Amino acid sequence: MQKIIHKHSLAIRWFHWINFPLLFVMIWSGLLIYWANGIYKIQIGETLIFKFFPKGFYEFLGLSGQLAKGMAWHFATMWLFTINGILYVLYTIISGERRLILPTKNSFKEAWQVVLFDLGMSKISPPQDKYNAAQKIVYTLVIVMGFGSILTGWAIFRPVQISWLTSILGGYKAARIEHFMLTLGFCLFFLVHIVQVIKAGWKNFQSMITGFEKVD
Amino acid sequence: MxxxxxxxxxxxxxxxxxxxxxxxxxxxxxxxxxxxxxSPYVNNTLAPLRKVLEFNEKLTAKMLSNSHLAPIFSKSQAERKVRFNGAVGLQSPLEEDYKVKVESGEKKFEITINDLKALPKQEIVFEFKCIEGWSQIQHWGGVRFVDFMNHYQIGQKDAENLFEYVAMETPDGQYYVGVDTPSAVHPQTILAYEMNGKPLLKKHGSPLRLIIPVKYGYKSLKRVGVIKFSDERPKDYWASLGYDYFAGL
The missing domain is CATH 1.20.5 (Single alpha-helices involved in coiled-coils or other helix-helix interfaces)
Structure with missing residues (x-):
């Protein structure tokens, strides 16, 4: 006989994998929109550090000159992205899964141990429930960011009809920057997530599809 | 677990x-x-996506009322160098005796700039928003569109209802927009003849242009040649090139 551990419920797996193509389409169509006024850059004094984005970036990915197409995809897919996000949060609350995800008092201290351990700078293995402290913080943060994207998105989508929201967020221009920065945040999350999944190995990845993991 | x-x-x-x-x-x-x-294209946008854009319009058009105002700024915040972004419909020479053709049901007549200047003047300083993503605080002056309608008794289909849409065109017919009447009668919608307290420049739509803060800039038609009320959804230059028809903010 072999021991298995039921790790991810069917619902969690569905929400996760449905979100994947939706977030992809949101970021892709968002870039088509951003291209039309791609003015953001990092600059120190007069020195340009980085331009979002260099011309070659748009050309390489085929993102130039498709503003109308980007808007059509963005404002259609946003509904599915929002619905999936709301259902996920409701599920975690009702099922009690939130207890495994939400950070606790100790999480912030422990998360630091996780970082040191993962970077090979410490030998102390940090405590690990279903998720370790760093995972709890980041998985919660990324959901908060998702709702941040929805709010900043509506603030620039309907800045007259919902002008109170736009003004809370610092105005139209500020809300557009916030919306963009959150997107950069998702891209950063995605990169770290992929690296961690690869590091954690096949068995862990497989559990996101099968739901269970063999215990040796 | x-x-x-x-x-x-x-x-x-x-x-x-x-x-x-x-x-x-x-x-x-x-x-x-x-x-x-x-899927087939409807006005240059894939049919299923066009359907969702129309759904978004239905949903959010109901949210708009005359009490939802675009935030207002002080005149000193207004940009001196107003951004110029489109010249479609401004290429042909302007006729000497410029008049605006107005049509509402059976009523058909022409008005001059001086006719409009005789009406109460309204100034507005707001953040003009282009569909491309840039925005700029701008200062415009002219006649509120609803005042213009009331003065000439136009826009009424019958005793209770207004026509559903307002169509506008440049004199040469090269640029044209369609605006839903609730947005046209919004108190911040104006027929502008001044920018920063001076007569409009040619590139900004002299002698008369629309300024409609509840819509993306592409609805703020420059050089108004025709104003026509109808129940039929008017053609719209950018909407036919794949953009959202409503373009509401």
Whole structure:
């Protein structure tokens, strides 16, 4: 006989994998929109550090000159992205899964141990429930960011009809920057997530599809 | 997390089943993507996406009322160098005796700039928003569109209802917009003849242009030649090139 551990419920797996193509389409169509006024850059004094984005970036990915197409995809897919996000949060609350995800008092201290351990700078293995402290913080943060994207998105989508929201967020221009920065945040999350999944190995990845993991 | 004891054979079976299910399910987003991309175009936007844009319009148009105002700024915040972004409809020479053709049901007449200047003047300083993503605080002056309608007793279909749309065109007919009447009668919508306290420049639509803060800039038609009320959805330059027709903010 072999021991298995039921790790991810069917619902969690569905929400996760449905979100994947939706977030992809949101970021892709968002870039088509951003291209039309791609003015953001990092600059120190007069020195340009980085331009979002260099011309070659748009050309390489085929993102130039498709503003109308980007808007059509963005404002259609946003509904599915929002619905999936709301259902996920409701599920975690009702099922009690939130207890495994939400950070606790100790999480912030422990998360630091996780970082040191993962970077090979410490030998102390940090405590690990279903998720370790760093995972709890980041998985919660990324959901908060998702709702941040929805709010900043509506603030620039309907800045007259919902002008109170736009003004809370610092105005139209500020809300557009916030919306963009959150997107950069998702891209950063995605990169770290992929690296961690690869590091954690096949068995862990497989559990996101099968739901269970063999215990040796 | 729940633990369970099971046979290796059962694990294998469950694993294969899950991966097969995952593989089959992943055809769904691919299929949806292909279905949308192979749909016919309606005004240069894929039909299913156009349907959602129309749904968004229906949903959010109801949210607009005359009490939802675009935030107002002080004149000192207004940009001196107003951004110029489009010259469609401004190429042909302007006629000496410029008049605006107005049509509302049976009523058809022409008005001059001086006719409009005789009406109460309204100034507005607001953040003009281009569909491209840039915005700028600008200062415009002219006649409120609703004052213009009331003065000439136009826009009424019958005793209770207004026509659903206002169509506007440049004198040469090269640029044209359609605006839903609730947005046209919004108190911040003006027929502008001044910018920063001076007569309009040619590139900004002299002698008369629309300024409609509840819409993206492309609805703020420059050089108004025709104003026509109708129940039929008017043609719209950018909407026919794939953009959202409503373009509401």
């Amino acid at each position: 729940k633990e369970e004891l099971t046979s290796n054979q059962a694990i294998r079976r469950k694993t294969i089943k899950a991966f097969l299910g995952f593989g089959v399910a992943s055809f769904v987003p691919v299929g949806v993507w292909k279905w949308i991309n192979s």
